[in-house]
Amino acid sequence: MRVFVTGASGWIGSAVVPELIGAGHQVSGLARSDAAAAALSAAGAQVQRGTLDDLGGLRSAADASDGVIHLAFKHDIAFSGGFQHAAEADRRAIEAFGEVLAGSGRPFIIASGTLGIAPGRLATERDDGHGPGSVAALSGSGPAMRLANAEMTLSFASRGVRSSVLRLPPTVHGEGDNGFMAALVGMARGSGVSGYLGDGSNRWPAVHRIDAAHLFRLALEQAPAGSVLHAVADEGVPIREIAEVIGRHLDVPVASVPPAQAGGQFGFLAGFVGVDAPASSELTRELLGWQPTHPGLIDDLDKGHYFDSPSA
Numbered sequence: 024m025r026v027f028v029t030g031a032s033g034w035i036g037s038a039v040v041p042e043l044i045g046a047g048h049q050v051s052g053l054a055r056s057d058a059a060a061a062a063l064s065a066a067g068a069q070v071q072r073g074t075l076d077d078l079g080g081l082r083s084a085a086d087a088s089d090g091v092i093h094l095a096f097k098h099d100i101a102f103s104g105g106f107q108h109a110a111e112a113d114r115r116a117i118e119a120f121g122e123v124l125a126g127s128g129r130p131f132i133i134a135s136g137t138l139g140i141a142p143g144r145l146a147t148e149r150d151d152g153h154g155p156g157s158v159a160a161l162s163g164s165g166p167a168m169r170l171a172n173a174e175m176t177l178s179f180a181s182r183g184v185r186s187s188v189l190r191l192p193p194t195v196h197g198e199g200d201n202g203f204m205a206a207l208v209g210m211a212r213g214s215g216v217s218g219y220l221g222d223g224s225n226r227w228p229a230v231h232r233i234d235a236a237h238l239f240r241l242a243l244e245q246a247p248a249g250s251v252l253h254a255v256a257d258e259g260v261p262i263r264e265i266a267e268v269i270g271r272h273l274d275v276p277v278a279s280v281p282p283a284q285a286g287g288q289f290g291f292l293a294g295f296v297g298v299d300a301p302a303s304s305e306l307t308r309e310l311l312g313w314q315p316t317h318p319g320l321i322d323d324l325d326k327g328h329y330f331d332s333p334s335a
């Protein structure tokens with residue numbers, strides 16, 4: 024297939040591109056900078072120059088493709104106070120793809136998240152994020168807007184698009200990770216304490232980046248219209264276990280952080296560290312035969328690469 028990938032230069036996209044090319048697909052990747060364009064060319068992809076706001080460019084790239092994988096998200100703006108702006112830009116891009124792909128039967132996959140889908144219990148692909156305490160309750164917030172974007176994507180199934188939503192756990196880990204796990208390591212290094220909240224028994228699901236990339240390819244090739252998929256390898260790793268591995272590698276004490284000090288210890292992660300958000304991928308595995316083969320979160324942390332760089 025000729026596949027148009029947005030966010031092709033990102034953490035997950037840069038694993039998805041070689042996964043697709045390795046399986047014989049042709050990739051055209053959206054690039055907003057020279058650096059991203061060079062990385063995509065080096066990976067063997069064609070380059071579609073433009074940004075998420077260039078809806079005409081997105082439409083023509085989608086039109087020229089046999090399928091679209093949408094991974095771009097304005098994280099830079101979202102995590103500096105502009106989450107709603109980022110979610111709105113995401114919606115406009117998704118709408119544009121829906122218009123172009125309607126009636127074509129072509130695949131359209133977007134990235135979404137498992138966090139907030141069913142807090143406090145094992146979230147499955149059947150959960151819609153509207154239960155008690157879930158993300159939809161934060162009406163008008165960026166995360167609730169992203170949930171609505173995912174629902175819009177699924178609705179394209181009734182307009183002749185083979186659309187699916189692939190939910191990622193809050194940690195998509197691997198060598199080079201600059202996300203939540205690297206942030207926790209940096210916070211423990213900076214404060215001299217590897218912390219958790221309460222008794223640390225709350226759980227986070229996880230997936231290795233390469234396993235996630237593989238699932239994006241399976242979704243492109245096989246997922247029926249309207250599928251919700253979970254790229255979950257570890258259903259729920261207790262945050263205390265994560266803190267213990269980090270403490271051991273950095274040789275710092277592991278401790279429960281009092282709620283009043285959570286902001287100081289965890290910064291932008293303070294609202295996430297105490298969340299219990301296990302998730303299952305049983306239905307995804309049954310549907311697509313996906314089987315994660317790369318190290319789980321604890322084994323990956325134990326490999327040591329998260330602790331190599333003092334800036335991590």
Ligand SMILES: NC(=O)c1ccc[n+]([C@@H]2O[C@H](COP(=O)([O-])OP(=O)(O)OC[C@H]3O[C@@H](n4cnc5c(N)ncnc54)[C@H](OP(=O)(O)O)[C@@H]3O)[C@@H](O)[C@H]2O)c1
Pocket residue numbers: 029030031032033034035036053054055056059073074075076094095096097098134135136137191192193194195202
């Ligand atoms: N990583 C996780 O743990 C995780 C968990 C749940 C959900 N997700 C979702 O999965 C998707 C991919 O995440 P990721 O971790 O790969 O993110 P990432 O590393 O931040 O990559 C984001 C991608 O979007 C591109 N981008 C950002 N703003 C853009 C704009 N205005 N125009 C065009 N492209 C733009 C970036 O381009 P540049 O290379 O030019 O910056 C990059 O390619 C996102 O939707 C994310 O929210 C990720």
